[in-house]
Each structure stands twice: as structure tokens, then as C-alpha cells.
Amino acid sequence: MSLRIVIFFFFITTVFSQDVTVKGKVINNQTPVIYTTISFKKRQKTYISNTDKNGNFSLKIPLGTYEVSSTSLGLKVKTQTITIDANNQNNLKIFLVEDLLGLDEIVVSATRNRVNKKEAPIIVNTLGEKLISATQALAVSESLNYSPGVRVENNCQNCGFTQVRLNGLDGSYSQILVNSRSVFSALNSVYGLEQIPTQIIDRVEIVRSGGSALFGSNAIAGTVNIITKDPVLNTWEIGTYLGLINGEIPDRVINFNTSLVADDLNSGATFFGIHRNREEWDANRDGFTEMVELRNTTFGTKLYYKPTDRSRLTVDATILNEYRRGGDRLDLAPHLTDITEELTHNTVMAGVSYDFSNEANTHNYSIYSSVQYTNRDSYYGGLGGGRTTQDSLTALNAYGITKDLALANGFQFTKQFKRDVFTAGTEFNISTTEDVIPGYNRLIDQKVNATGAYAQYEYKPNQKFSALIGSRLDYINVDGIYQVDTIERDVDISQVTINPRLTLAYEFTNDLKFRGGYARGFRAPQAFNEDLHISSVGGEPQFVILSNDLEAEFSNAFTGSLNLTKEFNLTQTNFLLEGFYTTLENPFILVSTGVQFSNGSILEEVRNGEGARVYGANFEFGVSPSKKWLFQIGGTVQRSEYDEPQILFEADGTNLSENDISVSEFVRNPNLYGYLNTNWTPNYRYTLSITGTYTGKMTVPRVISDSGFLSLNESNTFFDLNINAEAHFDVSDDFQLTLNAGIKNMFNSFQDDFDVGATRDSDYVYGPAFPRTLFFGVKIGKFH
Amino acid sequence: MKRLVLLIGLLLMFSTFAQNEKLQWLSFPELETALKDQPKRVFIHFYADWCVYCKKMEKVVYTKPNITSKLKEDYYVIKFNVESEESILFGGKTFINSDDGMKRQAYHEIANLLAGQKNKSLELPAIVILDENFEIEKRFFRYIPPKEMLYILSN
Incomplete structure (x- = not known):
């Protein structure tokens, strides 16, 4: 322990004649303490000396008894008093020992209570505020593309519904959490990602593959955890944004x-x-929208109270009102148009959680409860190009009402050992969904009760190795009636599953870490996400219904990754290579069964497929030469194959030119996709960022006849590049201003073969979400 | 005219009042002179631009009249940005930020010396209280709310 720093002295008192020269050495652990300051104190006088490069010191002081102290950091003098007399003035030995007292005052505060990403046993990709602002994302869904293995897909021309694919698996294989709680219900996950405003988000944490037992049983592709901001300062902010989609649509x-x-x-x-407030956009001037009209108002609050230092009560509530409409002639009543999808959501979400810990902060407890209720008025339908009385009647009866209630309750306990961590908990979730469209005799009345218990042990025998061993036990009960026109199906199953999860991590060096994991997951048959969405093809509504005897789907996911993080002076680098291999048993697959009803409606059935494999690699490479520059590039190379050719369209034999259509690989899923993210901050005032995504070729099915017959088209590749420039002004301590402007999708890399007219396939949508869009923004307030 | 005089008078009163409220933060060289002149305990607040809890302390702790008066009376107060790139002459020695241009988190020698902890990176906000002999009395590495601060300063 050598300290090169010497602290000066203030009180060199007058040297009296009776002073003697005292010589000695300062020692800690048998090594001399060099260049440190030693002070001798007697009554009000202090004499100071510094040790030289050998730890020796000398000073002239009067004889007597002194209090000796050292300013050496983290060390203190062993024997604090020393008597200088004629016999004891040369070869004094002053021993220093480790000062542990100074450490007593260190208290762990909330500021530091964060997990070091590098040390976490599971790879977490974080999307922060900086990226959200660089991409000018207005909703969470837009910013998620900037993480390896994640792709956000636009699914519908008529209603603008999006879903997140993780490692190529669709939205139902991942879990979306808000502040680590699963508050997204079956319905909510259809439009929910579009409805969370980005300004309340601190960061989004993405975990690919279900390596932790804490994640739900369906979270086999991964989890997206949206962490909202926790306030510290008193701040306010008002912002506006104006985007001109295709340079014209506000x-x-x-x-x-x-x-x-x-x-x-x-x-x-x-x-x-x-x-x-977004106006509709018609890309191909056929009178039908490619981008829906959207009006959304959200108001929310989050508050906390700490009854004691070791407990915290958090309450949050959000009210959301959203209107969206797509199709044609949006100024007419829906039933007078050819196609309309009109949805009004009224959603209330509220949650309460109570966290507390013991005095030593080694036992942490968390109890939470949250509720989400949505009332949705829907209109999925229209005349579909026809003008007969029957068409009018059908159109008039397409109004529907959906009621969706989700409750999530849980308790979690964490015990911290010296190194290891034990976590256990229970979850109890109820969700009821009732979707009624009387005109189509359509009914979904579903009740899902899910109870889960999990336990996980993080074992760290040494610095290099750690293991996360856990399992969850899930009991799920689905009770549902699914009805369309003359077809009625019901599900009443109860199932218990055990889903083990394991992750191993080994640190070869400080910079290089290996992680590997296995996770088992399952999904019970139930209407989920897009099953609640009715698309429009051939001028007719297309319904989704669960097939008879639908069985639970199981999955096994394996991952292995190498992560290299290295710093060279100011330069930070990060390299991640991750392989994944997932098998699906009895995967749920949507199969079009053609026209089934007298009114011409088309039916798609959710069936169990034979099996599938999804495998590939994710990579991410980041370099930051200084605080001013950041370059990041990442992507995924993958295959997603069915074990046996999978039927997507089943011909009924009435039309001889229509055969069964089957595929060997997943549709709507490119084998290569990625992103780049560049950021330049020359100084405090300005920031310039360039971000982009690449989407490779993929097979996209398109319905080409009113029987639901498909053609399989290959899409182009897309490169969507965005630029954003930002300027920040501190008008005063309490008032700041930020201006920004830029272009989204600079090269206008956009789908160019949208289906047209009243009989179009509204699901034939792929590629980037926006065409070239100019935008401007102003933010004022007291930001910090 | 009378009104103008009154207004100016009020403004003057207000500004002197405001000055009374505000703490006089010293720099290290200023502290050295001050200590030579009249020894007092020293209170140092280490911060960084990105430290939001540091900012909170400046806004709500060092502005409370009872705390400012206590600090003014019994302490010399110093505010130091741990990422400062300046060379500082203090006690006959020059302290520099030797990590500047070498590391991402470049902390000044003065900060490492007074607020550093063994085998740990610097934690902010860091508050260091030294006695009249410039020897460390207490150190805190966290946000200190006003009430607790008053208690710490009085003991």
C-alpha cells in the first residue's frame, strides 16, 4: 500500500531550542510506506513530517508524549501514542494497519443498487434513453429493432398492429413485462407495444431465450422488460413532435x-x-389506407412512499384511450365503406407493489398486484366491394365489443448469501377475455387461471464460475368457448408442467466470458394476440379459431455465447457472439381452411404442427473510441424450419386450380437481419445520430382469391436508415430547451407491392414501418 | 422617482438577502489560504455532471437555511467535480487528473485521495468532512437528506 500523494502541512510551529531530531520509519505489512504524512500532536500543537522514498522520516520536536497519526489512505497508526525521550528518538518504528473503521460509514444507497451487466449470468441487452431519442421512437415498438435477435413486424394495413419477434419466434413466445411484472394480457399484446409512450421509459432490457426461472412458462424466445423512470429531481418537461410521413401526412x-x-x-x-394524432396514409393511391388514422391519449402516474429505510410502496396507474381506423372512406360510417377496421380502446392499468428487506439487506421481499381492464369497441368488416342487400346486412353487423380483464399477483423472496443468491416466488394470474360480434355470431369467452411457483439458486463458488439453477412449476387452467358462425369449439383443460431452467457462466479472463443455458417452456391452448384480430381478405373477414383437440405446445431452448469486453485507454469495445437452438413440439400454426361459411367469411384454424427447429446466431459489435463516438452493429443469421412440410392452406377441392400450399420454413421471417447505431456527440450541446435496420429476404404469404388461396412471394431486402440531429440549450439553471430534426427511412426503403382495392389481403404487409418521414421536435422544461 | 428608488431599494434588499442564503463554495487554493488564515473544519462535496443524486443535494440540501448557516459558521465548504481536468496547486503539491485522456472514467487525484475507497470505484455523491488539521473525520458515499445532514454537521 503505497501512496504517492503527500498532504501538506499547516502548523509548523516555531522550533524551540530544546527540540531534538527524531528519526524513524513508517511501515505497513513489513514494507515501508513512502511519501506519506505523519503528524505528532501534543496538546494544541501538531508537528508534521513526510516520509521519503524509503519510508524514512525525520523532524525536530520537543521531548514528550505525542499522539501519532497518518494521513495514509485506508491505513491508521497501530499504536497511537509515543513518547520521545533521550532513549527513544532514533530508529522509531511506526506501524500502520488497515483502517476498517472508515468503511463502516459506507451505506448502500439506491444509486448503486444496479447489477453489473458484465457480471450477470444471463446476457441482457439494454436499450436506453439515448437510443430511443436517436431513433425518435414514439412508441416502444419502434426502438426494439436495435438489439440483436429482435425484429418488430408490422402486421396489418387496416389496423397497424405490430408484434415483436425474438430469435425469429413470434410474439406469443416472448413475455412482455413492465417493471418486471407481466401486466400484458392476451388482448393487450396486440396493440400494447404501440401504446406505451417512450418518454416514461428509462430503459428496455431484452433477454433472449428463457434462461431464468423467474420468466413465465411461455417466455421461451425471451423477455422484453420495460423499466419506467424513477424520479429523483423535481423536473418538468413539455415536448412536441411533428412528423411528415412521406413528406405529406402529419x-x-x-x-x-x-x-x-x-x-x-x-x-x-x-x-x-x-x-x-396521426392521419391516415394511402401509399398506392387506391383509396385504401396503408397506415391507419390514429388518435391516442394516455395519462398516467407513478408514485412511491418509503415508510422506513428498508421498505417501499409503489403505486402506478395509467388511463389510455385510443382510436384507430383504417380502410377506405374514413369519413363515412364504417358499415357504409368497403373495408373498415375501427378500434376504440379504453384501458385502465393499475398496480401496487410493496418491497421490504431485513436490516442487513440480505433478505428481500416483494409483494405485488396489478390489474388491467380494457373495453374495446371494434368494427372489422365492410361491404367488401359488394353492394347487395346481403353485403349491407353483413357490414352492418360487424360491430363488436371486447372486454378484457387481467390480474397479476405475486410474491417474491430473495436471500443474499455471501456470494450466492436464492430466489423463490409464486405468481397467480387470472385473465378473462370476452369478444362478441353478434353479426358474425362470433364469440370468444375465455378464462385463464395460471398459478406458478419458482425457485432459483445462483451458485458462485468462485470469481470465475457461476450457475443459475432453477425450475418453475406451472398450473394452468383454460376454460374457453370459441364460436364463429356455425362453428363452435371449446377448450377446458388443466395442466401441470415443470419447466427447468439452467444457465452456466464462466469467465476465462476479465474480458472474456462464456455463458450457456437451457430452458424448457410450454404454451397452453388459448386465444392469444392475433387470434383476437380479424383481418380482411378478398373483401371478406378472416377469423381465427382454435381447432378441436388442440394440445399444449412444448419447447426446448439451448443457447451458448461468448462475450468479449475490452478497454484500450479511452476506447471501449464489446463483442458478442451467441448461438441458439430451439425445438418446438406441437407448435401452434395458423392454417387457412378456406371458405367455411355461407356469408363468405374465411376461417383460419390454430392447429398443432409436427415440430419445428429454430437455430442460428446473434452477433453484436460495438466500439466507442471516446465519449464522443459510438458505433454499434448487430444482427442475426438464422434458419427456422418445420420438421415436415407445414400446410398453410388446405384446398377443399371445389376449385381445381387451387392446391394445398405448404412450406418448409417459417413465413414472414428473414434469415438475415440486423441494425446499426452511430452516435456523435462533439460537445454538450450537439448530438448527431445515424441508425438503421436491415431486413433480408423472406417469404410472405398473400391471399389471392376469395377462398383464401395463397401465393408465396419473396420480399425484397430493406435498408432503413434514419438520421437525427439534436441541439441542447441551457437557458438557465431551471430552464432548458432541446431542438431536433431529422429524417426517418432516408432512402425510402419501403414495401412497393401493397395489395389494392376492396378485396385486398390486409395482412400482406412487411418491411419497415415508415416510408421516408421528416420530423421536427421541440422540448422545453427543467430537465435536470 | 420615489417609486424607482423604492424599487431599487427593494431589489438591493432582495439581493443581499439572496446572498446571505447562498453558500460560498471555495476552490482548493482558496481553501489553503483560508485555512492558513483561520483553521476550521472542512466540508467537501464531490460530484460529477452525470450524478443525479449530487444535483439533488445541491438543490435541496445545500439550500436549506439552517444547513447553510451551520456550514458557513463552522466549515469551509468545497465543491469538486471529480472529472475535473484542471491541475490544482494545494499544500505545495500539484494534483492532476492523470487518467484524463487515458480512461473513460477519469477521476482527479484529489478525489481519489480524499474520497477513494479500497478495491472500489469512486461512489458519488461523496461527502468528506475534515477537522481543523485537515484530517479526515467522516466520509459518506450516498445521498444525505437535509435532516440527517444537519445532525452530521452538528456532531
Whole structure:
């Protein structure tokens, strides 16, 4: 322990004649302590000396008894008093020992309570505020593309519904969490990602593959955890955004948020609101929208109170009102148009959680409960190009109402050992969905009860190796009636499954880490996500219904990765290579069975497929030469294959030119996709960022006849590049201003073969979400 | 005219009042002179631009009248940005930020010396209180709410 720094002295008192020269050495652990300061104190006088490069010192002081101290950091003098007399003035030995007292005052505060990403046993990709602002994402869904293995897909021309694919597996294989709680219900996950405003998000954590027992049984592709901001300062902010889609169609946003936090940080609240108004856009001038009209108003609050230092109560509530409409002639009532999909969502989400810990902070407990209720008015239908009385009647009866209630409750316990961590918990989730469209005799009445218990042990025998061993036990009960026109199906199953999860991590060097894992997952038969969406093809509605005897789907996921993080002076580098291999048993697959009903409606059935394999590699490479520059590139190379050719369209034999259509690989899933992210911050005031995504070729099915017959088309590749420039001004300590402007999808890399007219296939949508879009934004407030 | 005089008078009163409220943060060279002149305990607040809890302390702790008056009375107060690139002459020695241009988290020698912890990276906000002899009395590596701060300063 040598300290090169010497602390100066203030009180060199007058040297009296009776002074003697004292010589000695300062020693710690048998090594001399060099260049440190030693002070001798007697009554009000202090004499100071510094040791030289050999740890020796000398000074002139009067004889007597002194209090000796050292300023050496982290060390203190062993024997604090010393008597200088005639016999004891040369070869003094001053021993220093480790000072542990100074460490007593270190208290773990919330500021530091974060997990070091590098040390985590599971690879977590984080999307922060910086990226969200660089991509000018208005909704979470837009920013998720900038993480390896993640692709956000636009699924519908008429309603603009999006879903997240992780490692090529669709939305139902991943779990979306808000503040680590699963509050997204079956219905919510259809449009929910579009409805969360980005301004309340601190970061989004993405975990690919279900390596932890804490994640739900269906989370086999991974989890997307949206972490909202926790306020510290009293701030306010008002922002506006204007986008011109294709240089013409306005997309207007105004938002605000404000936080108030008590001086002692024991209580605080955040309030936020956002209003978005986007007009519809018709890309191919056929009179039918490619991008829907959208009006969204969200208001919410999050507050916390700490009754004691070791407990915290958090309450949050959000009210959301959204209107979207697509199709043709949006100024007419829906039933007078050829196609309309019109949805009005009224959603209330609320949650409460209570976290507490013991005095030593080694036992942590968390209890939470959250509720989400959505009332949806829908219209999926229209005349479909026909003008007969029957067409009018069908159109008039396409109005529907959906009621969706989801409750999530849970308890979690964490015990910290010296190195190891034990986590156990239970979850109890109820979700009821009732979707009624009387005109189509359509009914979904589903109740899902899911109870889960999990336990996980993080074993760290040494610095290099760690293992995460866990399992979850899930009991699920689905009770549902599914009805369309004359067809009725019901599901009433109860199932218990055990889903083990294992992750191993080994650190070869400080910079290089290996991680490997296995996870088992399952999905019970139930209407989920897109099953609640009715698309429009051939001028007719297309329904999804669960087939008879649908069985649970199981999956096994293996991953292995190497992560290299290295710093060379100012340069930070990060390299990740991750392989994944997932098998699906009895996967749920949508099969078009053609026209089944007298009114011409088309039916798609969810059936069990034979089996499938999804495998490939994710990579990410990042370099940051200094704080001013950041370059990141990442992507995925993968295959997703069915074990046996999978039927997508089943011909009924009435039309001889229509045969069964089957595929050997997943549709709507490219084998190569990726992103890049560049950021330049020359100084505090300016930031320039360039971001982009690449989407490789993929097979996209398109319905080409009103029987539901498909053609399999190959899409082009897309390269979607965005640029954003930002300027920040500190008008005063309490008032700041940020201006920004840029272009989304600079090269206008966009789908060019949208289906046209009243009989179009509205699901024939792929590629980037926006055409070339100019945008401007202003933000004012007290940001910090 | 009378009104103008009154206004100016009010403004003056207000500005002197405001000055009374505000803490006089010293630099290290200023502290050295001050200590030579009249020894006092020293209070140092280490911060960084990115440290939001540091900012919170500046906004709500060092602005409370009872805390500012206590600090003014009994302490010399110093505020130091741990990422400062300046060379500082103090106690006859020059302290520099030797990591500047070498590391991402470049902390100044003064910060490492007074607020550094063994086998740990610097934690902010760091508050260091030294006695009249410039010897470390107490160190805190966290946010300190006003009430606790008052208690710490009074003991």
C-alpha cells in the first residue's frame, strides 16, 4: 500500500531550542510506506513530517508524549501514542494497519443498487434513453429493432398492429413485462407495444431465450422488460413532435411529464401524458389506407412512499384511450365503406407493489398486484366491394365489443448469501377475455387461471464460475368457448408442467466470458394476440379459431455465447457472439381452411404442427473510441424450419386450380437481419445520430382469391436508415430547451407491392414501418 | 422617482438577502489560504455532471437555511467535480487528473485521495468532512437528506 500523494502541512510551529531530531520509519505489512504524512500532536500543537522514498522520516520536536497519526489512505497508526525521550528518538518504528473503521460509514444507497451487466449470468441487452431519442421512437415498438435477435413486424394495413419477434419466434413466445411484472394480457399484446409512450421509459432490457426461472412458462424466445423512470429531481418537461410521413401526412405528438420528489427521497411522484394524432396514409393511391388514422391519449402516474429505510410502496396507474381506423372512406360510417377496421380502446392499468428487506439487506421481499381492464369497441368488416342487400346486412353487423380483464399477483423472496443468491416466488394470474360480434355470431369467452411457483439458486463458488439453477412449476387452467358462425369449439383443460431452467457462466479472463443455458417452456391452448384480430381478405373477414383437440405446445431452448469486453485507454469495445437452438413440439400454426361459411367469411384454424427447429446466431459489435463516438452493429443469421412440410392452406377441392400450399420454413421471417447505431456527440450541446435496420429476404404469404388461396412471394431486402440531429440549450439553471430534426427511412426503403382495392389481403404487409418521414421536435422544461 | 428608488431599494434588499442564503463554495487554493488564515473544519462535496443524486443535494440540501448557516459558521465548504481536468496547486503539491485522456472514467487525484475507497470505484455523491488539521473525520458515499445532514454537521 503505497501512496504517492503527500498532504501538506499547516502548523509548523516555531522550533524551540530544546527540540531534538527524531528519526524513524513508517511501515505497513513489513514494507515501508513512502511519501506519506505523519503528524505528532501534543496538546494544541501538531508537528508534521513526510516520509521519503524509503519510508524514512525525520523532524525536530520537543521531548514528550505525542499522539501519532497518518494521513495514509485506508491505513491508521497501530499504536497511537509515543513518547520521545533521550532513549527513544532514533530508529522509531511506526506501524500502520488497515483502517476498517472508515468503511463502516459506507451505506448502500439506491444509486448503486444496479447489477453489473458484465457480471450477470444471463446476457441482457439494454436499450436506453439515448437510443430511443436517436431513433425518435414514439412508441416502444419502434426502438426494439436495435438489439440483436429482435425484429418488430408490422402486421396489418387496416389496423397497424405490430408484434415483436425474438430469435425469429413470434410474439406469443416472448413475455412482455413492465417493471418486471407481466401486466400484458392476451388482448393487450396486440396493440400494447404501440401504446406505451417512450418518454416514461428509462430503459428496455431484452433477454433472449428463457434462461431464468423467474420468466413465465411461455417466455421461451425471451423477455422484453420495460423499466419506467424513477424520479429523483423535481423536473418538468413539455415536448412536441411533428412528423411528415412521406413528406405529406402529419403525425403530431404533444407530451408532458413532471416529477416531484421529497427532499429526503422518501416519497415522490411522476405524472405523464401524451396525445398523438396521426392521419391516415394511402401509399398506392387506391383509396385504401396503408397506415391507419390514429388518435391516442394516455395519462398516467407513478408514485412511491418509503415508510422506513428498508421498505417501499409503489403505486402506478395509467388511463389510455385510443382510436384507430383504417380502410377506405374514413369519413363515412364504417358499415357504409368497403373495408373498415375501427378500434376504440379504453384501458385502465393499475398496480401496487410493496418491497421490504431485513436490516442487513440480505433478505428481500416483494409483494405485488396489478390489474388491467380494457373495453374495446371494434368494427372489422365492410361491404367488401359488394353492394347487395346481403353485403349491407353483413357490414352492418360487424360491430363488436371486447372486454378484457387481467390480474397479476405475486410474491417474491430473495436471500443474499455471501456470494450466492436464492430466489423463490409464486405468481397467480387470472385473465378473462370476452369478444362478441353478434353479426358474425362470433364469440370468444375465455378464462385463464395460471398459478406458478419458482425457485432459483445462483451458485458462485468462485470469481470465475457461476450457475443459475432453477425450475418453475406451472398450473394452468383454460376454460374457453370459441364460436364463429356455425362453428363452435371449446377448450377446458388443466395442466401441470415443470419447466427447468439452467444457465452456466464462466469467465476465462476479465474480458472474456462464456455463458450457456437451457430452458424448457410450454404454451397452453388459448386465444392469444392475433387470434383476437380479424383481418380482411378478398373483401371478406378472416377469423381465427382454435381447432378441436388442440394440445399444449412444448419447447426446448439451448443457447451458448461468448462475450468479449475490452478497454484500450479511452476506447471501449464489446463483442458478442451467441448461438441458439430451439425445438418446438406441437407448435401452434395458423392454417387457412378456406371458405367455411355461407356469408363468405374465411376461417383460419390454430392447429398443432409436427415440430419445428429454430437455430442460428446473434452477433453484436460495438466500439466507442471516446465519449464522443459510438458505433454499434448487430444482427442475426438464422434458419427456422418445420420438421415436415407445414400446410398453410388446405384446398377443399371445389376449385381445381387451387392446391394445398405448404412450406418448409417459417413465413414472414428473414434469415438475415440486423441494425446499426452511430452516435456523435462533439460537445454538450450537439448530438448527431445515424441508425438503421436491415431486413433480408423472406417469404410472405398473400391471399389471392376469395377462398383464401395463397401465393408465396419473396420480399425484397430493406435498408432503413434514419438520421437525427439534436441541439441542447441551457437557458438557465431551471430552464432548458432541446431542438431536433431529422429524417426517418432516408432512402425510402419501403414495401412497393401493397395489395389494392376492396378485396385486398390486409395482412400482406412487411418491411419497415415508415416510408421516408421528416420530423421536427421541440422540448422545453427543467430537465435536470 | 420615489417609486424607482423604492424599487431599487427593494431589489438591493432582495439581493443581499439572496446572498446571505447562498453558500460560498471555495476552490482548493482558496481553501489553503483560508485555512492558513483561520483553521476550521472542512466540508467537501464531490460530484460529477452525470450524478443525479449530487444535483439533488445541491438543490435541496445545500439550500436549506439552517444547513447553510451551520456550514458557513463552522466549515469551509468545497465543491469538486471529480472529472475535473484542471491541475490544482494545494499544500505545495500539484494534483492532476492523470487518467484524463487515458480512461473513460477519469477521476482527479484529489478525489481519489480524499474520497477513494479500497478495491472500489469512486461512489458519488461523496461527502468528506475534515477537522481543523485537515484530517479526515467522516466520509459518506450516498445521498444525505437535509435532516440527517444537519445532525452530521452538528456532531
